[in-house]
Amino acid sequence: MDNFIPITEGQTKLLVPQNSLQEKVPPHFPAFFNPLAKLNRDLSIYIYNIFLNEYSNNKNNQITFADAFGGIGARGLRVAVEVPKVSKIYINDINELAITAAKESALLNNVNEKCIFSLNEVCKFLISRPTERNKRFTIVDLDPFGSPSPFIECVLRAVEDDGLISITATDTAVLSGIYQKVCLRKYFGLSINSIYSNEVATRLIISSTALIAARLGIYVFPIYAHSNRHYFRVYLKASISNSMANKVFDNLGYIKHCFNCGERNFSNIYSTDLCPICNSKFHVAGQLWTGKLFDKSIISNLIKNYFSGNFNNDKKNHHIKQIFDISIEELDDMPYYFSVDEIASKLKTSPKKLSQIIEKVICSGYRASRTIFRPTGLKTNASMSDLLCILKN
Ligand SMILES: C[S@@+](CC[C@H](N)C(=O)[O-])C[C@H]1O[C@@H](n2cnc3c(N)ncnc32)[C@H](O)[C@@H]1O
Numbered sequence: 224m225d226n227f228i229p230i231t232e233g234q235t236k237l238l239v240p241q242n243s244l245q246e247k248v249p250p251h252f253p254a255f256f257n258p259l260a261k262l263n264r265d266l267s268i269y270i271y272n273i274f275l276n277e278y279s280n281n282k283n284n285q286i287t288f289a290d291a292f293g294g295i296g297a298r299g300l301r302v303a304v305e306v307p308k309v310s311k312i313y314i315n316d317i318n319e320l321a322i323t324a325a326k327e328s329a330l331l332n333n334v335n336e337k338c339i340f341s342l343n344e345v346c347k348f349l350i351s352r353p354t355e356r357n358k359r360f361t362i363v364d365l366d367p368f369g370s371p372s373p374f375i376e377c378v379l380r381a382v383e384d385d386g387l388i389s390i391t392a393t394d395t396a397v398l399s400g401i402y403q404k405v406c407l408r409k410y411f412g413l414s415i416n417s418i419y420s421n422e423v424a425t426r427l428i429i430s431s432t433a434l435i436a437a438r439l440g441i442y443v444f445p446i447y448a449h450s451n452r453h454y455f456r457v458y459l460k461a462s463i464s465n466s467m468a469n470k471v472f473d474n475l476g477y478i479k480h481c482f483n484c485g486e487r488n489f490s491n492i493y494s495t496d497l498c499p500i501c502n503s504k505f506h507v508a509g510q511l512w513t514g515k516l517f518d519k520s521i522i523s524n525l526i527k528n529y530f531s532g533n534f535n536n537d538k539k540n541h542h543i544k545q546i547f548d549i550s551i552e553e554l555d556d557m558p559y560y561f562s563v564d565e566i567a568s569k570l571k572t573s574p575k576k577l578s579q580i581i582e583k584v585i586c587s588g589y590r591a592s593r594t595i596f597r598p599t600g601l602k603t604n605a606s607m608s609d610l611l612c613i614l615k616n
């Protein structure tokens with residue numbers, strides 16, 4: 224394996240292309256590996272472990288994991304080493320060199336017996352599973368270059384009843400409102416180029432997946448979702464149920480945003496009325512997922528199981544715990560947020576501390592919380608005009 228070097232990520236040894244550690248944007252050749260996606264993979268290890276705790280209490284199937292766009296096997300091999308309940312890991316990619324590296328790494332970690340490798344087009348790989356639901360994959364991960372949209376139906380057809388799908392999207396310009404026609408075509412909704420467009424993007428991935436799933440008689444429900452500058456990522460439980468799939472529209476809606484005064488609200492019904500504060504035209508985002516984003520009981524179990532006591536005290540784990548802690552308190556039924564700087568610029572003052580703002584807003588009778596989507600983000604059911612009144616003094 225010329226030009227590949229060994230590294231350790233989490234508890235797993237990985238053979239990675241040397242140039243992926245040297246160049247700012249990880250190259251596609253000889254194979255793709257993004258060292259900056261470590262946090263993304265770290266979070267997924269926690270979520271898969273906690274999801275399978277509950278899953279394996281309810282089902283007695285063999286637990287399988289499919290890394291559909293496996294690359295050099297970073298996520299799949301970490302699952303093989305760090306998620307003990309998974310007994311078979313399928314790692315697929317179209318790049319032969321990537322799969323060769325993944326096989327070598329499996330040997331380095333002594334997990335080659337539970338790994339199955341394939342060199343296949345992603346949808347061919349996914350739909351090659353038996354049609355019986357209990358023989359499909361328990362967890363399927365989809366981590367494409369760019370948009371996951373063309374592959375969603377294949378993933379839904381490959382996952383077991385009550386299994387989990389995890390999906391990454393990196394088409395940030397499309398999902399953040401720069402290319403609206405493309406967004407509508409790929410995600411069945413419009414985005415909005417605003418301070419909270421990363422949350423809108425995440426919600427568009429969920430809504431478009433939920434709509435495709437509903438057509439197949441599958442109901443998907445978010446367990447977790449997060450984003451950073453380069454990607455959006457969602458974890459959805461997929462259950463077979465026509466009656467639940469019929470209810471998909473209960474969780475879909477529209478955000479209306481006034482770029483003149485900063486007012487914003489959301490509703491399940493599409494309307495193009497004017498901003499009640501300044502009479503300007505509202506910009507509309509959606510349809511998108513307006514339901515909750517996190518299964519808080521699973522996430523609080525995760526915190527209890529993996530972050531209690533002195534178990535995980537190093538800096539890196541502290542950061543991950545912080546992310547999960549914020550999600551527990553986050554008002555995830557509000558599909559947008561405000562930012563401390565945005566409020567300060569409206570008030571023509573310097574930005575106040577987020578914790579002080581939250582306290583004041585709650586004391587005024589509204590709900591308020593932090594959000595994992597932005598360190599200076601404020602989730603609240605107060606409107607921009609309410610916020611300005613509350614914080615003026
Ligand atoms: C973003 S990378 C995956 C990274 C990997 N999940 C990780 O954590 O390191 C996308 C991968 O998809 C593979 N790929 C691209 N098109 C494909 C297709 N149609 N079928 C299967 N694999 C494909 C590429 O070779 C590349 O390794």
Ligand SMILES: [Zn+2]
Nearest residue numbers: 481484498501
């Ligand atoms: Zn307005």
